[in-house]
Amino acid sequence: MIDVKNPHMRIGAVDKTLMHEQWQNLRDVYRDLVKDGFLEECQILAGEAEREDMVFSANQTFPWLLDGEKVFIPSKMRHLSRKLEVPFYAKFFLDHGYKELILQSDHFFEGMGDLIAVPMGNKLFSGYGFRTQAQVLVEVSQLLNIEIIPLELVDERFYHLDTCFLPLDPQTALLLPQAFSRVALDTLEETFPTLISVPIEEALNFSLNAHVMIRGGRRVAIIQKGNPITSRFLEQAGFKTFHVETSEFMKAGGSVFCMKMMFW
Numbered sequence: 001m002i003d004v005k006n007p008h009m010r011i012g013a014v015d016k017t018l019m020h021e022q023w024q025n026l027r028d029v030y031r032d033l034v035k036d037g038f039l040e041e042c043q044i045l046a047g048e049a050e051r052e053d054m055v056f057s058a059n060q061t062f063p064w065l066l067d068g069e070k071v072f073i074p075s076k077m078r079h080l081s082r083k084l085e086v087p088f089y090a091k092f093f094l095d096h097g098y099k100e101l102i103l104q105s106d107h108f109f110e111g112m113g114d115l116i117a118v119p120m121g122n123k124l125f126s127g128y129g130f131r132t133q134a135q136v137l138v139e140v141s142q143l144l145n146i147e148i149i150p151l152e153l154v155d156e157r158f159y160h161l162d163t164c165f166l167p168l169d170p171q172t173a174l175l176l177p178q179a180f181s182r183v184a185l186d187t188l189e190e191t192f193p194t195l196i197s198v199p200i201e202e203a204l205n206f207s208l209n210a211h212v213m214i215r216g217g218r219r220v221a222i223i224q225k226g227n228p229i230t231s232r233f234l235e236q237a238g239f240k241t242f243h244v245e246t247s248e249f250m251k252a253g254g255s256v257f258c259m260k261m262m263f264w
């Protein structure tokens, strides 16, 4: 089932040869981080027929460590075409010893596309409004036993929180302010001593969909090419930055952060 789920999507626009090349290059950046000892392993989940968005592996689940136990919540995707992806990701986590925590709510929840942890922090932020629904967040918070701060999203081009919010550590976050409601912005201003706005041109080029990782005191970021201002902020914050091209995936509304899922 192929449908238009966000304003970036253009059916038939993707150059498939280029798409495969870009995906392989991104995979190789992660594999190199394994070789270099920064990451422990990189596993590839095979795609399945009739699931054209399955490559966006940030959305189908939310994995977490709950008092030292590996758990995951399967998402309740808003679009039928994406609901079909969830069992494949659930199987991956079950096969890797994760315990499944099932949401009783019928409201939508789109995993790590909307629910984002602050590196080295102790709370979660969740976007809501376009995909995830605010009503589900109390239950998610109870299941994971952690505070969740809801943030209302108001610009449909930034439909998932991972398209407009990039926390670097408990003190610092990059964001596109106009993607948030006034109340959400006030909350962010109260939470982060340093909030840095990026230009909308870069946010539309998915600069905030970068993947930032902090491990053993080392900071690494992977970001879509052509985002000099966002990249400079990352470098100033101590991140070694890898630039990749994800143009064919941006035509579906996603870039680096959407195309991976961290597990441990």
Ligand code: ARG
Binding pocket: 005, 006, 009, 053, 056, 058, 059, 082, 112, 113, 114, 160, 162, 163, 252, 253, 254, 255, 257, 258
């Ligand atoms: N076409 C997909 C959708 O609209 C893109 C998902 C991108 N993922 C993300 N975490 N922002 O559902």
